[in-house]
Amino acid sequence: MNSDRISGSKSKRDWVAESLRARIGDGSYAEGARLPTEEVLAEEFEISRNTVRDAMKVLQNEGLVVIRHGSGTYVRNNQPIVHLATSVHGYVDSERFQRGYAPHMRAAGYDQIVETVEIALDTASGARAVRLGIDPELPIAQRQVVKRICDRFVEGQLWQRQVSHFPATIAMNTELSIPQHIERGTREVLRELGYERTWSYDLVSARMPSPQERQSFGTPPGLPLIVQDRIAYSGEQPISDIQTVMPADRHQLLYAEGEVDERVLVLGSDVTLIER
Amino acid sequence: MNSDRISGSKSKRDWVAESLRARIGDGSYAEGARLPTEEVLAEEFEISRNTVRDAMKVLQNEGLVVIRHGSGTYVRNNQPIVHLATSVHGYVDSERFQRGYAPHMRAAGYDQIVETVEIALDTASGARAVRLGIDPELPIAQRQVVKRICDRFVEGQLWQRQVSHFPATIAMNTELSIPQHIERGTREVLRELGYERTWSYDLVSARMPSPQERQSFGTPPGLPLIVQDRIAYSGEQPISDIQTVMPADRHQLLYAEGEVDERVLVLGSDVTLIER
DNA sequence: AAGTGGTCTAGACCACGGG
DNA sequence: CCGTGGTCTAGACCACTTC
Numbered sequence: 001m002n003s004d005r006i007s008g009s010k011s012k013r014d015w016v017a018e019s020l021r022a023r024i025g026d027g028s029y030a031e032g033a034r035l036p037t038e039e040v041l042a043e044e045f046e047i048s049r050n051t052v053r054d055a056m057k058v059l060q061n062e063g064l065v066v067i068r069h070g071s072g073t074y075v076r077n078n079q080p081i082v083h084l085a086t087s088v089h090g091y092v093d094s095e096r097f098q099r100g101y102a103p104h105m106r107a108a109g110y111d112q113i114v115e116t117v118e119i120a121l122d123t124a125s126g127a128r129a130v131r132l133g134i135d136p137e138l139p140i141a142q143r144q145v146v147k148r149i150c151d152r153f154v155e156g157q158l159w160q161r162q163v164s165h166f167p168a169t170i171a172m173n174t175e176l177s178i179p180q181h182i183e184r185g186t187r188e189v190l191r192e193l194g195y196e197r198t199w200s201y202d203l204v205s206a207r208m209p210s211p212q213e214r215q216s217f218g219t220p221p222g223l224p225l226i227v228q229d230r231i232a233y234s235g236e237q238p239i240s241d242i243q244t245v246m247p248a249d250r251h252q253l254l255y256a257e258g259e260v261d262e263r264v265l266v267l268g269s270d271v272t273l274i275e276r
Numbered sequence: 277m278n279s280d281r282i283s284g285s286k287s288k289r290d291w292v293a294e295s296l297r298a299r300i301g302d303g304s305y306a307e308g309a310r311l312p313t314e315e316v317l318a319e320e321f322e323i324s325r326n327t328v329r330d331a332m333k334v335l336q337n338e339g340l341v342v343i344r345h346g347s348g349t350y351v352r353n354n355q356p357i358v359h360l361a362t363s364v365h366g367y368v369d370s371e372r373f374q375r376g377y378a379p380h381m382r383a384a385g386y387d388q389i390v391e392t393v394e395i396a397l398d399t400a401s402g403a404r405a406v407r408l409g410i411d412p413e414l415p416i417a418q419r420q421v422v423k424r425i426c427d428r429f430v431e432g433q434l435w436q437r438q439v440s441h442f443p444a445t446i447a448m449n450t451e452l453s454i455p456q457h458i459e460r461g462t463r464e465v466l467r468e469l470g471y472e473r474t475w476s477y478d479l480v481s482a483r484m485p486s487p488q489e490r491q492s493f494g495t496p497p498g499l500p501l502i503v504q505d506r507i508a509y510s511g512e513q514p515i516s517d518i519q520t521v522m523p524a525d526r527h528q529l530l531y532a533e534g535e536v537d538e539r540v541l542v543l544g545s546d547v548t549l550i551e552r
Numbered sequence: 553a554a555g556t557g558g559t560c561t562a563g564a565c566c567a568c569g570g571g
Numbered sequence: 572c573c574g575t576g577g578t579c580t581a582g583a584c585c586a587c588t589t590c
Contacts, residue, residue: 011577047580048579051578056557070558201532202531287558313574330559330560343576345576347574349575
């Protein structure tokens with residue numbers, strides 16, 4: 001049944017992982033199907049259950065399987081949920097989620113799109129201070145920023161988190177420092193305050209979540225987060241740093257040169273443009 | 277010494293991981309320093325070595341420590357090598373690395389920038405076929421693509437890998453299907469072939485590397501890859517899908533609305549623009 | 553209640569690196 | 572060489588889901 005392990009060539013763990021990987025690849029274990037139990041596999045491969053578990057962890061970290069406590073180990077469904085897109089010519093406003101994203105998600109059959117807003121006063125330091133045009137060496141009192149945390153829930157689960165930072169000199173004692181949804185968006189509020197956005201850039205990176213983040217997002221181990229930082233300017237003055245954190249299995253970013261047109265529709269119907 | 281574990285509140289593994297995390301956080305274990313051996317920690321926490329190892333794996337997956345076989349476990353150095361940027365208005369050509377990136381890396385003190393080129397004939401399927409405007413249902417013979425694999429090495433280590441796909445109808449039997457560096461870039465070759473780029477978009481995602489990729493890149497466990505796909509068009513005809521895969525600890529993508537100017541220099545001196 | 557994965561142990565032995 | 576982490580085992584018991 002099993003191609004015998006060439007003794008010494010690799011560890012049992014890797015041998016088992018490779019065997020299972022092959023079975024998943026050729027469809028022996030179909031998508032979504034439950035794998036044999038650890039005990040059964042241990043017998044089949046004539047190794048201890050602990051070693052089977054090690055192999056399972058390898059597969060889990062590759063995102064091939066999902067292990068469910070008390071239930072079994074399943075071949076991970078291909079993540080067809082790829083979507084979300086943002087145009088560099090648009091503006092990822094901290095609270096326009098409802099207008100662009102939520103309707104799309106609802107159309108896709110998801111309900112219960114909830115958005116919560118929190119406010120915190122924070123001190124900018126390091127890279128974020130620099131991006132907001134604040135000298136990180138200044139005393140704390142002069143490095144204050146208003147932090148707006150916007151959590152988007154889909155079906156009761158955290159879908160993405162957006163943390164916006166505004167220099168306190170701009171946002172303190174304005175609508176921006178009130179923990180309440182702003183229907184017209186923070187960009188408009190900034191404009192009314194005399195800081196019209198004239199330029200912006202995005203920084204995109206990826207990292208693994210902390211244990212708390214993994215719990216918040218409900219993501220399996222081995223799933224990275226995409227982090228997008230959009231820094232906006234009014235002339236030479238940085239006015240906001242909007243950070244969006246998204247699990248990589250449900251999000252993909254789209255950046256288009258010039259106008260986004262119907263050609264991107266080849267990607268499928270799941271392209272959402274936030275703000276044009 | 278240790279804050280006693282509140283029995284039952286959490287697993288020993290998490291308790292130990294948390295303790296070590298705290299020590300790393302407050303500097304008890306400095307950056308780059310070696311942690312006590314697994315055996316010593318097992319004694320200190322009065323648990324078995326296996327459980328210590330489980331805790332170590334947790335920390336490793338968070339990117340906090342690096343475990344070196346035969347040597348010890350070390351607090352991971354912060355990766356200050358963040359950089360690389362690309363402008364959406366530029367064109368990430370499959371081989372312009374030398375002109376934009378290599379000089380920058382050399383200026384930063386890195387030497388030995390090597391680029392290798394391989395060619396393969398492949399069959400497009402699934403999402404990639406769709407992006408290249410090829411019906412995935414067509415017979416294999418009509419779904420052929422020329423695949424150009426471009427590996428960039430820095431100091432003998434794989435730094436990033438670029439895999440370009442061109443429809444075979446365009447690239448077959450042209451300079452594009454010869455495994456040799458193209459100094460003027462593939463964009464120019466396409467133009468000469470009558471396919472001038474008129475539009476493009478990027479898809480950015482992140483995922484964990486496969487075991488082979490981890491080995492190629494020499495990255496530690498728990499480090500994701502950033503994947504950028506740039507799809508270029510000539511009119512309505514997709515002409516290339518250039519995929520760049522980069523470890524997330526050494527790369528960050530920069531997308532700017534309008535022209536990139538000196539304002540991004542606040543990010544530091546490590547901003548490289550590939551092709552304007 | 554039965555079944556499945558999660559935690560933990562004690563110990564043996566292997567593989568790698570330079571304390 | 573010695574010390575370090577890596578692999579593997581057999582088994583006990585716990586936690587979760589419901590096959």
